[in-house]
Amino acid sequence: MSTPPPREHLPIRPIWLCRVDAHPWPCGAARVALLRQYDGDMIGLAVYLAGMLHDAAADLYALNPHEAPKPSALWDRFLAWLDVARRSQPR
Ligand SMILES: [Zn+2]
DSSP: OOOOOOOOOOEETTTTEETTTOSBSSOHHHHHHHHHHHTTOHHHHHHHHHHHHHHHHHHHHHHOTTTSOOHHHHHIIIIIHHHHHHHTSOO
């Protein structure tokens, strides 16, 4: 018997919650996976996340314009953590 592969922490669209743990995407596990996947290419990762932020904003506002997260909250959620991750990288 083989163990099933670990499930990837990907967003359920258009609600943008993690399909594994139901935390707002990118959840902690998704952030770790993305950092590993981009392997130090912080610019590439930032470009990817900016695109995801754009899609999430469009989806969430379309879903519920009155209760969609503020742009500043989406910025914190999608991109601000990268700065912390970048600063903690070894040089
Ligand atoms: Zn997750």
